[in-house]
Amino acid sequence: MKDVYLNGDFLPADQAKVSVFDRGFLLGDGVYEVIPVYAGRCFQLAGHLERLQASLDGVRMSNPHTISEWETLIEQLVERNGSGDQSLYLQVTRGVAPRDHVFPEGVTPTAFAMCNPLQATPEKYKQHGIAAITVPDIRWQHCNIKAITLLPNSLLKQQAQDAGAEEALLIRDGYLTEGATSNAYVVIDGTVYTAPKDEKVLPGITREVILELAAKNGISVIEQAVTESQLKQADEVWVSSSTKEVLPVTTLDGEAVGQGVPGPIWQKIDALYQQYKQQSIS
Numbered sequence: 001m002k003d004v005y006l007n008g009d010f011l012p013a014d015q016a017k018v019s020v021f022d023r024g025f026l027l028g029d030g031v032y033e034v035i036p037v038y039a040g041r042c043f044q045l046a047g048h049l050e051r052l053q054a055s056l057d058g059v060r061m062s063n064p065h066t067i068s069e070w071e072t073l074i075e076q077l078v079e080r081n082g083s084g085d086q087s088l089y090l091q092v093t094r095g096v097a098p099r100d101h102v103f104p105e106g107v108t109p110t111a112f113a114m115c116n117p118l119q120a121t122p123e124k125y126k127q128h129g130i131a132a133i134t135v136p137d138i139r140w141q142h143c144n145i146k147a148i149t150l151l152p153n154s155l156l157k158q159q160a161q162d163a164g165a166e167e168a169l170l171i172r173d174g175y176l177t178e179g180a181t182s183n184a185y186v187v188i189d190g191t192v193y194t195a196p197k198d199e200k201v202l203p204g205i206t207r208e209v210i211l212e213l214a215a216k217n218g219i220s221v222i223e224q225a226v227t228e229s230q231l232k233q234a235d236e237v238w239v240s241s242s243t244k245e246v247l248p249v250t251t252l253d254g255e256a257v258g259q260g261v262p263g264p265i266w267q268k269i270d271a272l273y274q275q276y277k278q279q280s281i282s
């Protein structure tokens with residue numbers, strides 16, 4: 001990592017300092033975005049900046065930058081970090097104030113951005129699929145907000161890792177919501193089911209792309225949550241996120257999903273996704 005962006009300045013990461021009174025540090029009072037950068041170009045930037053605004057609105061926080069200010073600073077930051085493939089992280093917190101649950105008045109939000117190397121998805125995940133476990137969705141009631149308060153997601157992801165799996169699929173009131181770090185899809189009799197956009201799931205940017213590609217290419221999708229027992233009998237299960245793209249889940253709670261190999265509809269959507277990505281960045 002070369003430079004990071006903090007409150008109007010670009011500076012080396014080890015020189016970027018935030019007050020211990022920042023509400024992000026003391027209260028987890030902030031929101032964030034993760035945006036993939038391919039060959040120096042942000043993928044689906046407009047969607048990410050729109051969702052950032054929605055998250056800020058959701059927690060009644062002001063946006064420290066206009067869309068064009070974000071675009072400019074992001075372009076500069078990506079360039080300072082050598083372009084290429086990167087994972088761009090944006091974070092806004094409510095700012096620095098004496099610790100109090102009630103919002104402070106007249107405080108400037110803290111704006112932070114950094115680039116990390118984009119970890120390529122291991123080829124074996126696409127060839128053989130990944131393993132997932134089902135766990136109770138212990139998160140709050142506003143999962144549509146991309147809040148930095150990620151302790152439940154972190155506990156759930158660690159639980160998956162401890163079980164030798166790559167992702168945790170979350171069950172709330174008997175229904176699949178999403179993954180600890182991804183949206184989830186279930187294929188039953190040729191139709192793809194994914195939970196609708198409400199407060200129980202994050203409106204994934206990758207999910208949006210997948211749904212558009214499916215609609216344009218005759219893949220039937222129903223935005224409806226499936227039950228845990230439908231999930232367990234699914235022909236295919238996938239997860240999606242900006243940095244992992246679309247991955248097939250071939251083992252669930254130690255049992256094979258469908259035939260235990262990446263399914264034909266995943267193959268189709270992954271090919272469409274890769275094609276769309278190439279077109280968008282070329």
Ligand SMILES: Cc1ncc(COP(=O)(O)O)c(C=O)c1O
Nearest residue numbers: 181182183202204205206241242
């Ligand atoms: C809980 C959760 N759901 C869904 C997603 C996928 O969102 P996106 O496709 O915008 O990366 C993520 C990504 O980090 C996530 O953490």
